[in-house]
Amino acid sequence: MIVSLGQFQDALTEALWAAAPLSGDTPGAKCLAALSAQPGFAVYRNTVIKGCVDALRANFPTVERLVGSDWMVAAATVYVRQSPPLQPQLIEYGADFPDFLNRFEPARAVPYLGDVARLDRLWLAAFAAAEQPRLALHRLSERPPAQLAELCLRPCAAAQWHWSVLPVFTIWRCNREGVELPESLRWQGEGALLCRQHNRVLWQHVSIGACAFLDACAAGGTLADASALSLEAEPTLDFNAMLANLFSADVFVDIDRKP
Helix, strand or coil: CCCCHHHHHHHHHHHHHCCCCCCCCCHHHHHHHHHHCCCCHHHHHHHHHHHHHHHHHHHCHHHHHHHCHHHHHHHHHHHHHHCCCCCCCHHHCCCCHHHHHHHCHHHCCCCCHHHHHHHHHHHHHHHHCCCCCCCCHHHHHHCCHHHHCCEEEEECCCEEEEEECCCHHHHHHHHHHCCCCCCCCCCCCEEEEEEEECCEEEEEEECHHHHHHHHHHHCCCCHHHHHHHHHHHCCCCCHHHHHHHHHHCCCEEEEEECC
């Protein structure tokens, strides 16, 4: 039987993830049926699964620090069998791992674990994002005051943020930095901003108003629209201080006029 390289590769991939030897009428399945039935083929299958588990452990180090390596390996193995990677770059693997943890019954006792995983994921996104020139605050003064309200500030690809109803940023930051949680930790919502600056991913706490502002900017809103939404989310927000802080974090990439 002659099979193409593509048919063989597809059948091999299917065999590696199948729970039982291949069966079927396709040329690739027939070609690998006998091979996948061999006891030694399980070695290759386990090697592939372990590689994916190791990738998840590397991509979500804060989660593993919280739950321990044994728990992480067990959870990652369940996830890997349910969600094989779709791309060869394993730094991208685990995009929906935070959602998986939110549904994972053994994680129910740790309600913040999914959001901790989300921050690990945002760290990866900030780290791997394409480099872009950043917008300096003084550039705003170059625009006529009448145009400022119509400006659109666009967050750069390396800027990532998330708001959680739990104190997830503090939990994530302390475990990421290897320091003790504060004894006076207040169980209230927190926002996180991560952004790559000078080849380093830096992080900081931000308010719900800042998150709303960034959401609006990312959606293409004008400065006027974004500021209104941020003050609606946080009426006591010091808007000028927030904007200066975002610029100091090199969050924005350019300015566009809204058509």
